[in-house]
Amino acid sequence: MAKQRTHIMVCGGTGCVSSQSLEIVDKFKEVLIEKDYQDEIAVIKTGCFGFCGQGPIVKIHPDNVFYVKVTLDDVREIVEEHIIKGRTVGRLLYKEPETKKTLPKHDDMGFYKKQYRIALRNCGLINPEDINEYIAFSGYEALGKAVTELSPDQVIDLVKTSGLRGRGGGGFSTGLKWELTRKPPADEKYVICNADEGDPGAFMDRSILEGDPHSVIEAMAIAGYAIGASNGIVYIRAEYPLAIKRLEIALSQARDYGLLGKDIFESGFNFDIEIKLGAGAFVCGEETALIHSVEGNRGEPTKKPPYPSVEGYQKKPTSVNNVETFANVPPIVLKGAEWFQSIGTEKSKGTKVFALAGKVNNVGLVEVPMGTTLREIIYDIGGGIIDGKAFKAVQTGGPSGGVITALDLDTPIDYESLKAIGSMMGSGGMIVMDEDDCMVNIAKFYLDFTQDESCGKCTPCRLGTKRMYEILEKITEGKGTMEDIDKLRSLGQTIKDSALCGLGQTAPNPVLSTLEYFYDEYLSHIVDKKCPAGACKALSKYKIDPEKCIGCTACARVCPVNCIEGKPKEVHIIDESLCIACGACYTACRFDAVIKP
Amino acid sequence: MPVKSLEELKKIREAHIKKVKLRASGESADQTIEILVGMATCGIAAGSRDVLNAFIDLIDEKSLTDIKVIQVGCMGYCHSEPTVQVNIPGKEPIIYGNVKGDVVEIILDEHIQNGNILDNYVLIKTFNSAL
Numbered sequence: 001m002a003k004q005r006t007h008i009m010v011c012g013g014t015g016c017v018s019s020q021s022l023e024i025v026d027k028f029k030e031v032l033i034e035k036d037y038q039d040e041i042a043v044i045k046t047g048c049f050g051f052c053g054q055g056p057i058v059k060i061h062p063d064n065v066f067y068v069k070v071t072l073d074d075v076r077e078i079v080e081e082h083i084i085k086g087r088t089v090g091r092l093l094y095k096e097p098e099t100k101k102t103l104p105k106h107d108d109m110g111f112y113k114k115q116y117r118i119a120l121r122n123c124g125l126i127n128p129e130d131i132n133e134y135i136a137f138s139g140y141e142a143l144g145k146a147v148t149e150l151s152p153d154q155v156i157d158l159v160k161t162s163g164l165r166g167r168g169g170g171g172f173s174t175g176l177k178w179e180l181t182r183k184p185p186a187d188e189k190y191v192i193c194n195a196d197e198g199d200p201g202a203f204m205d206r207s208i209l210e211g212d213p214h215s216v217i218e219a220m221a222i223a224g225y226a227i228g229a230s231n232g233i234v235y236i237r238a239e240y241p242l243a244i245k246r247l248e249i250a251l252s253q254a255r256d257y258g259l260l261g262k263d264i265f266e267s268g269f270n271f272d273i274e275i276k277l278g279a280g281a282f283v284c285g286e287e288t289a290l291i292h293s294v295e296g297n298r299g300e301p302t303k304k305p306p307y308p309s310v311e312g313y314q315k316k317p318t319s320v321n322n323v324e325t326f327a328n329v330p331p332i333v334l335k336g337a338e339w340f341q342s343i344g345t346e347k348s349k350g351t352k353v354f355a356l357a358g359k360v361n362n363v364g365l366v367e368v369p370m371g372t373t374l375r376e377i378i379y380d381i382g383g384g385i386i387d388g389k390a391f392k393a394v395q396t397g398g399p400s401g402g403v404i405t406a407l408d409l410d411t412p413i414d415y416e417s418l419k420a421i422g423s424m425m426g427s428g429g430m431i432v433m434d435e436d437d438c439m440v441n442i443a444k445f446y447l448d449f450t451q452d453e454s455c456g457k458c459t460p461c462r463l464g465t466k467r468m469y470e471i472l473e474k475i476t477e478g479k480g481t482m483e484d485i486d487k488l489r490s491l492g493q494t495i496k497d498s499a500l501c502g503l504g505q506t507a508p509n510p511v512l513s514t515l516e517y518f519y520d521e522y523l524s525h526i527v528d529k530k531c532p533a534g535a536c537k538a539l540s541k542y543k544i545d546p547e548k549c550i551g552c553t554a555c556a557r558v559c560p561v562n563c564i565e566g567k568p569k570e571v572h573i574i575d576e577s578l579c580i581a582c583g584a585c586y587t588a589c590r591f592d593a594v595i596k597p
Numbered sequence: 598m599p600v601k602s603l604e605e606l607k608k609i610r611e612a613h614i615k616k617v618k619l620r621a622s623g624e625s626a627d628q629t630i631e632i633l634v635g636m637a638t639c640g641i642a643a644g645s646r647d648v649l650n651a652f653i654d655l656i657d658e659k660s661l662t663d664i665k666v667i668q669v670g671c672m673g674y675c676h677s678e679p680t681v682q683v684n685i686p687g688k689e690p691i692i693y694g695n696v697k698g699d700v701v702e703i704i705l706d707e708h709i710q711n712g713n714i715l716d717n718y719v720l721i722k723t724f725n726s727a728l
Binding site: 006257 | 599600606609612614615618621634637649650665667670
């Protein structure tokens with residue numbers, strides 16, 4: 001085997017793949033062959049680096065140089081300059097927006113400084129399609145240790161003591177779930193990996209499966225050993241084709257090595273995993289609905305108890321754990337419960353991965369220790385709000401969570417503290433909103449999502465969310481009344497109290513929390529018929545400032561409905577009754593004469 | 598080929614860790630010895646690419662760890678190419694000139710492993726690393 005002096009790591013996560021990263025890999029190989037450097041330089045397609053907003057990302061080892069926004073046209077220059085002549089290509093380095101400094105090393109970047117990677121440890125470091133690279137970074141040692149040195153009860157104890165809690169949203173103790181599944185006597189038990197990631201904006205599970213599929217496979221086998229199951233199922237939505245492909249490759253490699261199958265590590269323990277594809281329904285993230293879907297039935301939840309740990313898949317005890325939860329397990333087994341306990345807060349141990357999205361400079365995937373504050377995530381890691389605008393709120397927990405305002409930005413993140421301020425951890429979507437976002441509109445967006453995703457089994461969720469959505473629609477169109485607010489509150493409370501599963505019980509949260517923190521905005525919509533953020537099209541009317549307008553006709557020319565009148569060099573006027581509030585005139589005006597509503 | 602025991606797993610790990618360890622050393626910059634090879638046009642013309650590959654091969658052969666070999670641009674000593682800078686953490690960087698043939702191995706054996714600076718080949722002792 002030739003010894004390669006340099007590894008070119010190209011991000012192969014879905015985000016970067018959509019900006020041609022796979023073509024970039026091929027181009028690197030092509031140019032290296034052309035220059036006769038193919039034996040000295042390896043090109044490796046790896047998992048998500050997390051800095052998705054700056055993708056496609058190319059990292060060069062061992063120089064530790066981090067190139068961002070690399071295009072196909074840059075490949076030749078990187079090879080000719082960096083690889084052949086040792087000169088870093090300055091224009092492709094990350095430039096910090098505030099300081100304007102270029103940073104070649106990723107550990108100097110604010111985005112990475114406060115991160116601590118456990119679940120994402122191998123993403124961006126290994127080739128996810130090569131089991132040997134996973135093994136080189138201690139892969140499958142945890143499984144080997146568990147089945148040869150520990151008893152199932154010891155494994156459960158270890159995970160329990162570590163304090164690991166479900167990363168899918170609920171935050172239930174993982175060790176306890178395994179213990180409850182181990183207890184009931186049964187001829188067969190199941191381990192299910194919940195990869196049905198449905199929160200709008202969340203993509204950590206996909207990235208883990210794409211970047212480090214073996215960590216999930218290894219952890220599922222450990223779970224199987226702990227609870228006494230010999231079958232595992234990964235329930236993943238069909239709209240994640242790349243994750244499915246990498247998982248399939250990983251499964252077959254693990255079988256070839258005998259790390260799945262019969263008599264693993266000659267311990268007598270048998271375990272294998274199959275993949276079940278879901279159709280991408282949000283409700284199937286709920287464990288009972290998920291199990292029904294795996295069984296081939298409609299993805300509808302059923303009442304708990306009986307819990308899946310007693311009566312789950314095929315009526316057998318089943319433990320359903322989330323992808324990110326699993327990814328934490330091998331390091332816990334290898335490094336011990338005390339190590340994991342030392343990270344995080346009193347009740348929430350370890351780290352959490354967040355998908356940072358919305359109006360923030362550094363969009364991407366971040367993993368931080370529990371107890372990190374929202375301010376640190378949004379400002380230090382996220383680099384603050386785009387264009388220096390004012391922060392308004394951040395939504396955590398997706399459609400089940402709530403908004404958090406500037407007042408609570410210093411809250412240390414853990415399961416309990418987020419609940420205390422009216423939101424929740426959820427699977428880790430974090431959507432940042434600025435002054436231009438209308439909170440009524442945001443609440444409407446989430447309600448639109450939940451009423452669409454409601455499975456329809458129970459009335460409160462099926463009809464209640466629909467009615468709430470209609471009321472919000474009325475308000476954003478300027479037809480709301482004060483009674484509507486009371487209706488929203490009582491409907492919301494009723495749905496929370498009476499819906500069958502988590503989807504319905506949490507669906508009113510975005511409305512209730514915006515009602516609490518942004519009551520003024522609801523009032524403006526209802527009483528003044530105005531949308532303060534200018535986001536609700538029906539309520540926003542553009543005007544022209546007669547003092548500033550010089551009559552250049554730029555606005556009239558771009559108006560798609562021809563509602564701007566005026567002769568050249570005379571003040572123009574917008575006919576508000578025809579205006580569709582598209583904002584084209586606002587963008588076209590070079591004299592700040594168009595006033596945004 | 599089934600893996601039957603933890604020992605067998607560790608063997609696979611040993612076999613592949615060499616391939617990936619340069620990525621890990623890229624991450625932990627503090628404890629790593631850096632060998633910088635000048636790879637500008639002058640360096641390449643004088644054979645620095647062979648020097649670079651010789652370092653990689655010999656480090657692997659001698660199973661040395663915590664060393665990373667990096668190609669850099671022109672260091673300014675075009676008269677004495679190939680040039681090589683050795684940065685050992687906590688010590689002042691040394692630049693060697695005319696690094697050809699068996700000098701590579703001498704640098705590894707004497708300087709890196711025994712800490713003896715090769716006075717015959719030193720171009721300059723400097724506090725400023727080329728990286």
